Amino acid sequence: DMRGTARVHGLTPRRAPAGRGARAMAFAWPTALLIVGAFAAWGWLRAGPEPIPSRLSILRPSIGSTGNPLRLLGISPDGRTLLYDDVVDGQPRLMRHRLEDDEGAPLPGVPGEFGAPVISPDGREFVALNALQTKMYRFPIDGGEGKPLPLDVAYSQHLAWASDGTLWASTSSDTKRGIARISPTGQVTHPLPPELSEYAVNQVLPGDRYALVVRKPNGTAFGPSSILDLETGATVPLLSVDVVDMRYTEGLLVYVLGNGTMEAVRFDVRRRKTVGTAFTIATDVALASGSGSQWAVSDNGTVAYLPAAGGTIVVVDRSGLARPVTSEAHNYHIPRFSRDGRQLLTDFTTAEGRDVWRVDLANGAMTRLTFDRDGHDAAWEPDGRHVTYASATRAGGALTLYRTSLSRASEVDSVVSNRAVAYTGVWLRDGSAIVTVGNSLRGDSRSDIAVIRNGGRGPVEPLVATRFEEAYPEVSPDGRWLAYTSDQSGTVEVYVRPLDRDGEEVRVSLAGGSEPMWGPDGRELFFRSTGAGKSMLISASLAFAPTLAVTARRELFDASEMSTATPHSNYDVSPDGRMFAMVRQNPSTRITVIQNLPVLFAQLERGGRR
Secondary structure: OHHHHHHHOOOOOOOOOOOOHHHHHHHHHHHHHHHHHHHHHHHHHHHOOOOOOEEEEEEOOOOOOOOOOOOOEEEOOOOOEEEEEEEEOOEEEEEEEEOOOOOOEEOOOOOOOEEEEEEOOOOOEEEEEEOOOOOEEEEEOOOOOOEEOOOOOOOOOEEEEOOOOOEEEEOOOOOOOOOEEEOOOOOEEOOOOHHHHHEEEEEEOOOOOEEEEEEOOOOOOOEOEEEEEOOOOOEEEOOOOOEOEEEEEOOEEEEEOOOOOEEEEEEEOOOOEEEEEEEEEEOOEOEEOOOEEOEEEOOOOOEEEOEOOOEEEEEEEOOOOEEEOOOOOEOOEEEEEOOOOOEEEEEEEEOOEEEEEEEEOOOOOEEEOOOOOEOEEEEEOOOOOEEEEEEOOOOOOOOEEEEEEOOOOOOEEEEEEOOOEOOOOEEOOOOOOEEEEEEOOOOOOOEEEEEEHHHHOOOEEEEEOOOOOEEEEEEOOOOOEEEEEEOOOOOOEEEEEEOOOOOOOEEOOOOOEEEEEEOOOOOEEEEEEOOOOOOEEEEEEEEOOOOOEEEEEEEEEEOOOEOOOOOOOOOEEOOOOOEEEEEEEOOOOEEEEEEOHHHHHHHHHHOOOO
16 A cells, blocks of 8 residues: 555655646656655665675684683673783783774783673673682773672672673572672672572573573583573573573574584573574584683674683693693693502593593593593592592582492492582592582681591581682691682682691792692692782792791792683692693684674574575
């Protein structure tokens, strides 16, 4: 109807004057057709041709080389600006790169220790977490002095902005209060039940009522996905596969699997349901050792990710000279020497999931020890014939410690299952107990040092449990002394105290320290320094009489390229004290940017490219 079309465009057709009907109509029809044709042409020009999807690479030869366990990428809501961790003049820096610019530039005033940037909905600021995962700051998007988030939150690797500037943070070290809500003015509340503390908030959906969450019990890297009602706390399962993390953008739900595959499926955001078939977008997304993926997604369908480069297990002498143990590159984690120094335990993720492997140091041959698809954090038992490891796949989400034998890896026994336990821990030499990390074990404590007696079967008891963050426990060879980290001074430092009795603790590190490990004689303690923008491996000499004291500290070598982890050390000392097993992170060398993801997805649905 011509008149209807005219009305849509704000035009009202006029009736022809009396007595001129035939001539007026003869003139009106061609004119109207011209008008309609003009509007049709205008609409076509306005819509333009379909955007072309692209997959671009930004070359950054040093990205991912610092061993930082956090996510390294952030993207602005409009998809035009990337934030990422890199190395500039030998120092870690947080970079900003507008996609229209040739190069990125360091953000002024932002310490290089910060990573995991999450940009606000208005693009004016971002929240970042320091590498030791002890504090979070808000920074202006142009750089400058940051403002710490309230201490009530401590830290979180999983947080998301709502459209009004509210932050939702999953604080896994605070299991008594669960997910935190941080108002735009800084007030912290915990409106959801503490049972939700295992859920990692990935993204607040449009409308701010619902969020995408992944259930990740302590120590796990992936799990089942759900929709969380931020008002009632109710959860509804979403995907049939376990994921590392996920995001919604432009009608699509995009997620990363435990083997680094990125998939997308159509998502009805109003009904909060997936629609149709999922398609693979990428197969090589790097995973962060801190329980996340190295990717970021904008509101307009731009995706940025680091292609997986993996890591290499190396054996390093005291001068820093390193040799690879095996030629295979994986995201290796927590290497541990056997009592005779001939083998290593480690875990990494493949297409079959994450599991523990045994590495023969003589020839690099690897043997799979666990088959849980989530086996990790393995520890040698005192007899040298059994291995204890952690998994959350068999016990309904609670982190459970299992025992397996080197000779019968398929036979597995449960040791203990407890939601407060954060990782496997270390065995006492007599096999009577495990010393590990627990969460919220006493009063207002958060991350604590715990002991599991009765041969590791429990109960779980606090050893060091204060309102500060304690982690990285290691027991001296004679079983008398405990080394660990605490942020009680405002900076994470290494401390030593008696294991099973109250006594004065001694600070071992001076300007930031982490990942303590005992030497075989029990008089030498190694740790990573965390100050001055460089991570050095330090040897500290200890005396125990007449009182506990540090008698010397000596830098051994630069360990900046070696991967770190939480809440345990990510390296080990050989039984003779001469070598160190470490994971050298291979740089990703580039950032891949996918633009116009919705168009790419539509092409995949059609079964080809246009």
